[in-house]
Amino acid sequence: MASTEEIRSGLADIVNEVAGIPADDVQLDKSFIDDLDVDSLSMVEVVVAAEEQFGVKIPDDEVKNLKTVGDAVAFIEKSQNG
Amino acid sequence: MSSTRVVVTGLGTTSPLGGDIASTWEALLDGRSGVRPLPYDWAEQLPVKIGATVAVEPTEVLERVKARRLDRSSQFALVAAMQAWTDSGLDEYGADPERVGVAVPSGIGGVQTLLSNYDVLKAKGPRLVSPLAVPMLMPNAPAATVGLYVNAKAGVHCPVSACASGNEGVALGIDQIRLGRADVMVVGGTEAAIHPLPMAAFANMMALSKRDGDPTLVSRPWDVARDGFVLGEGAGVLIIESAEHAQARGARVYAEVLGAGMTADSHDIAQPEPKGRGGARAIVAALRESGIEPGDIKHINAHATSTPLGDLAESLMINDTLGKHAQDVVVTSTKSMTGHLLGGAGALESIATVLALHHRVVPPTINLDQLDPAVDLDIATKPRDLPAGDIAALNNSFGFGGANVAVAFASA
Numbered sequence: 001m002a003s004t005e006e007i008r009s010g011l012a013d014i015v016n017e018v019a020g021i022p023a024d025d026v027q028l029d030k031s032f033i034d035d036l037d038v039d040s041l042s043m044v045e046v047v048v049a050a051e052e053q054f055g056v057k058i059p060d061d062e063v064k065n066l067k068t069v070g071d072a073v074a075f076i077e078k079s080q081n082g
Numbered sequence: 083m084s085s086t087r088v089v090v091t092g093l094g095t096t097s098p099l100g101g102d103i104a105s106t107w108e109a110l111l112d113g114r115s116g117v118r119p120l121p122y123d124w125a126e127q128l129p130v131k132i133g134a135t136v137a138v139e140p141t142e143v144l145e146r147v148k149a150r151r152l153d154r155s156s157q158f159a160l161v162a163a164m165q166a167w168t169d170s171g172l173d174e175y176g177a178d179p180e181r182v183g184v185a186v187p188s189g190i191g192g193v194q195t196l197l198s199n200y201d202v203l204k205a206k207g208p209r210l211v212s213p214l215a216v217p218m219l220m221p222n223a224p225a226a227t228v229g230l231y232v233n234a235k236a237g238v239h240c241p242v243s244a245c246a247s248g249n250e251g252v253a254l255g256i257d258q259i260r261l262g263r264a265d266v267m268v269v270g271g272t273e274a275a276i277h278p279l280p281m282a283a284f285a286n287m288m289a290l291s292k293r294d295g296d297p298t299l300v301s302r303p304w305d306v307a308r309d310g311f312v313l314g315e316g317a318g319v320l321i322i323e324s325a326e327h328a329q330a331r332g333a334r335v336y337a338e339v340l341g342a343g344m345t346a347d348s349h350d351i352a353q354p355e356p357k358g359r360g361g362a363r364a365i366v367a368a369l370r371e372s373g374i375e376p377g378d379i380k381h382i383n384a385h386a387t388s389t390p391l392g393d394l395a396e397s398l399m400i401n402d403t404l405g406k407h408a409q410d411v412v413v414t415s416t417k418s419m420t421g422h423l424l425g426g427a428g429a430l431e432s433i434a435t436v437l438a439l440h441h442r443v444v445p446p447t448i449n450l451d452q453l454d455p456a457v458d459l460d461i462a463t464k465p466r467d468l469p470a471g472d473i474a475a476l477n478n479s480f481g482f483g484g485a486n487v488a489v490a491f492a493s494a
Binding site for chain 2: 019020041044045051
């Protein structure tokens with residue numbers, strides 16, 4: 001199981017690759033859309049890359065609930081533990 | 083059609099010869115070839131292992147995140163459009179977006195995005211297909227990308243006609259301005275089809291040269307030893323606008339674009355009509371729309387791709403349409419250096435035509451060691467000066483599907 005910080009750090013690298021945001025700016029309280037330039041199509045890229053990296057499934061219905069980096073980290077942690 | 087005068091005020095390119103207009107023009111006048119061994123592992127298994135790849139990778143120019151959201155064909159178009167827009171001065175002038183339009187087609191579209199995503203689909207399943215694939219691969223993506231960059235709201239168009247597409251973009255631009263639909267049109271074409279599937283397909287239809295040896299000697303329009311074209315890639319973009327609009331903002335004018343002729347062979351899906359009659363009708367139509375006579379034409383940038391039939395047909399049509407004046411025309415094929423950019427060809431060659439009028443010098447056709455005796459043209463094999471005074475020039479483009487587009491330009 002990855003730690004919260006490991007998941008945040010992994011997501012940060014993905015967001016950096018997809019949207020060009022410095023990885024250090026990708027913190028738990030940041031909104032993907034408002035703070036990190038991740039539009040709806042890029043969000044799908046982030047989700048699919050996160051699924052690959054963390055070995056979880058993030059259903060399409062769930063993606064709209066993942067507003068912040070913290071939301072995504074929490075969902076991935078829960079999925080890994082579930 | 084109104085008689086609105088239309089002028090060329092900006093130019094941009096990324097080509098096999100250079101990453102901008104200055105380097106490309108210098109290479110054209112120097113007679114340098116952009117044909118090289120393909121730097122890709124996949125080329126090993128192909129019957130043709132050479133191509134005219136761009137001199138400067140677009141990822142060296144565009145921001146990484148911007149580039150990864152664009153097909154290579156859109157990357158080229160954007161790089162060329164950024165240069166042309168700046169060159170025209172419209173970036174600082176601040177044109178009315180609702181009077182700015184775009185016509186930037188490609189011949190084949192986002193084929194690299196399509197095929198790379200198909201590879202992903204087969205290897206990893208549908209979940210991994212990019213959510214950006216559709217806006218990247220759609221044929222109008224380059225035009226839309228350019229339109230977003232220049233904030234064009236008068237329409238963003240993609241008139242596809244295979245290897246005549248770039249010229250058709252210019253022709254549509256003229257029409258849009260003369261119909262009063264726009265004051266400024268960003269026109270041209272782009273192509274990024276150097277990929278194993280299009281390469282194999284063009285080779286299998288016997289369109290590509292299979293000549294061995296020095297790659298720079300392979301593209302040889304009108305030479306007796308020509309045996310097919312060399313696939314190139316890149317984009318060309320021109321800013322054209324009504325003379326009134328250009329004058330009001332004190333724009334520098336490279337040349338005037340007089341008019342175009344567009345016809346169809348209705349003969350064969352791929353082969354040119356052997357007598358060049360469709361192309362001849364396009365030239366006649368371009369002269370008529372432009373209000374000029376055969377004797378006004380002093381230069382032609384020919385389509386001449388280095389194929390046995392096409393190069394010959396073009397010689398016939400030039401002689402049929404210009405008659406005794408054909409021998410007063412300095413003809414060249416810049417494809418001898420750039421290879422064939424397909425949908426980008428008409429655009430890059432329109433730029434070469436405009437610069438030839440602007441600088442009064444025609445770039446050479448290289449590799450013309452022994453002229454095909456059936457070809458009756460005055461072909462520049464070294465840079466050739468054009469006369470002073472009011473002169474006109476033609477750019478010819480022909481495409482699979484039987485498309486023929488001739489565009490006429492005049493010295494400013």
